[in-house]
Amino acid sequence: MLTGKNYIGYSLSSDGTTSFNTINPKTNQTNSTLFYEATTDEVNQAVSKAHGAFAAYQNYSGTQKSSFLTAIAGELLQLGDTLIEQVMTETGLGYERVVAERGRTLWQLQMFADLLLDGSWVDATIDTAIPDRKPIPKPDLRKMLVPLGPIVVFGASNFPLAYSTAGGDTVAALAAGCPVIVKSHPMHAGVSELVAGAVIRAAQQTGMPDGIFSHLNSQNYTVGNQLLKHPQVKAVGFTGSVAGGTSLMKLAAERPEPIPVFAEMGSINPVVLMPEALHKGGAEIAKTYAQSITLGSGQFCTNPGLLLGIAGTDLTAFAKSLADEILKTEALCMLHPAIAHQFDQGKKTMQNQLAVEQVVSYEHEHRSNYGKPLVLTVKGATFLHNTKLHQEVFGPFSLLVQCADLNELTRVITQLEGQLTGTFMATEKELSTHFSIAEALQNRVGRLIFNGVPTGVEVCPSMQHGGPFPASSDSRFTAVGIHSIKRWVRPISFQNWPNDLLPDALKNANPLQIERLVNNKRTSETIKKTS
């Protein structure tokens, strides 16, 4: 079923001579399909087709675009267990997890399909003319959001469906009216091809222009860099490491025409363990966090990699419980030998830091690529002086920082880099009494959680997934939820434009029946002709 070829719009293509395979991390065996690296010509063809498709696609109605997204969901579902098994074969993820992730992917498609049917997301803003205003007449001005142009998406290794080929970035961009070129993740190139095929079939069925979607394989940086430097590419979506994201940000900033990169990168997701909460329920918190740290072998951008508490008997007891609970968990296969190797390296780097002690090291697992959880501990003062300890170790790892007091804990928070999330395990009274700690945390994160775990990113309008750098490249946007569409659009104003030639969203008659801001009032009513 797999071809290993690139999709240049609707055409399969394999002009290149270099190829690669994916690996089954569970068996440590090479999978059979050969994937052909896209050539420079293929890169240029894909962008050129996307540029051409944009001219048409930017004017497609919400209904048309919505039917496209719904068709993608249908085609994905149609792939059935072929897709599920391919994910398992290339990532080592378990059946239930993969099915759940597919559910999330379908839900995201549906959510954007609904958003397009409603249509109000374009933020139509209208100020009608005041011809007799003194000293000069006020013109008629109407503003709405329009798509940026062709977008390049680099999918995530850890969410082969929900944040990869037809994942959050792609779907938001297609919904916005932007053609998408996916640089497939080399670790799950087969999954990516299956999903790309689904997108292509859906595009053909619903009358989308050729070039609306392309899919290029590459195991190294060449293809990605060529895409990023292409003058007709207008923005980039990326989910991955800080190193990868920042290198794309730099390239994008150095272009003759700099373009926005939305990169969702690393995070250690600090968790503040307040004394009273720990005293009352330390054992329960330990149980919850042992699960959260090891969930999916810790391969979540929201993995709790930093636990902050106040040194003392309760924290010592918590550490003991956490160790016990982690030893009870089942080790899980990591996504790829390279990721398993990086995890081992990351753990070693942390273990080699001065004054670091072990809380628990999980050793009863001897299969290759299985992530063995590790929790280390360190004093607050040590943590403050060694920023290597602030770095993410991607996998089931966490660092317990034992602060001398709440002042030191606050200092630790203020010195952290930007984070996706920050969690407060506390009684309500503690949160209220020590609210300045929560405020310090608020300035470092995109999402604050009270008495919960950061893993689990709800897909809904009120979700902010993105935080101060390096959690993401631009904290003003989110990678999850309907508002993630704002990354791929810009406002445009029409001044004294003939009503009949305005986009439907801005016409007096409001044919789309959307909600608009008209003369500073939110309404879905029509505008009476002013003549």
Place this chain on the structure above:
Amino acid sequence: MLTGKNYIGYSLSSDGTTSFNTINPKTNQTNSTLFYEATTDEVNQAVSKAHGAFAAYQNYSGTQKSSFLTAIAGELLQLGDTLIEQVMTETGLGYERVVAERGRTLWQLQMFADLLLDGSWVDATIDTAIPDRKPIPKPDLRKMLVPLGPIVVFGASNFPLAYSTAGGDTVAALAAGCPVIVKSHPMHAGVSELVAGAVIRAAQQTGMPDGIFSHLNSQNYTVGNQLLKHPQVKAVGFTGSVAGGTSLMKLAAERPEPIPVFAEMGSINPVVLMPEALHKGGAEIAKTYAQSITLGSGQFCTNPGLLLGIAGTDLTAFAKSLADEILKTEALCMLHPAIAHQFDQGKKTMQNQLAVEQVVSYEHEHRSNYGKPLVLTVKGATFLHNTKLHQEVFGPFSLLVQCADLNELTRVITQLEGQLTGTFMATEKELSTHFSIAEALQNRVGRLIFNGVPTGVEVCPSMQHGGPFPASSDSRFTAVGIHSIKRWVRPISFQNWPNDLLPDALKNANPLQIERLVNNKRTSETIKKTS
């Protein structure tokens, strides 16, 4: 009345030994006040104070912030003719223009003061919990916009009030909840000090924290660069040249923590002269555009620097009329000898390009620093092959491009860099028949104008002032209107946060009575307590 000193929060300071004067461009004489360059220490003090002020200010209520902005307007008005005359002395702008610009500045302050009183701008988005959802409970999630932190503003030379010290960037940032450090424009440092004094007095009267606003003088790049590199600065606003803006963008991208720069830069604001419109009303259009090109000595970012038509008798007649009308205008003093000099250099560069001919050169003015308008013309094919002709000449200059046909005209449009505006002078039938030209224009601009002039930027919610690079650094934002506040804020989510400890905007009781998106419905109602 002027001290020449820097405001480090509420304190006047002049630790430096370097100083400079401003110039009266009308008399070409040096003004008497000595302005002290801020030192590195003063820069650090200002940022440190801003950082400290942010901790408090980010939690100030909309009412408090609104009263601050209203007080700034009051203090500016209180300065009366002292301010107006200082502007005239440092910029050469005429009395009426300065009074009008003050009016615009006051209106902007009022507009943001109103926005804060209403409070709905924080985009409160709430999804309540579903504890019994399967397979896992849905948490309570609530999102709103929060300020980024201390902002640095570099004001515009050409709008010494409306887009400088207490202009659009500053007011939007203060409204957002961000402290502001203004690097004063060295050409109108005296105006800037007067305005800074007004802001400081308003801040003191309304109980704002010391550090909410600082004001630093500098004639060179050192102070600006130091500000931009300071780790506690979180974003930058800039209005000025492409060279200036892109150098700030580069610096910001190279920081260990990259920060957003919103730079509103150059634009040549193409105007498409369609054949029928030209045939019917060429003489009238020439009159209108002679005014628009020379308005304020052409020193607007929306100055029409590029006129695109189809070669033929009507365009020749238009050129003749335009020449006649421009010769009837009055030459105006330019903002500064350096700007007048750059204008002369820019004109020479254009005149020296191959195959460029003169439409009109205004020579009957012999006072220093007075801008002599120039209109050149060139064939479409020449324009397409020489990108030097695509560059902005800041001042009363325009280039008339005579295209062979509408296809060539469309090619010219697609090869333009990003622009603030694009104008269509056409009959409705022409616009409708040749809509693809308007679409091509739409992809290059932030605002489309039908049968008007691009000069004149209405301050209202539906205004988009900003366009594809290099018109601005990020086309997803506007520099004018209430939505310009979005440059300085980011969303944050609160998950399962205790209701009493949520920001007022997100509380169940909706104490601010703002409009919110609750479970995907827009409402200003309260939320009934769940559980």
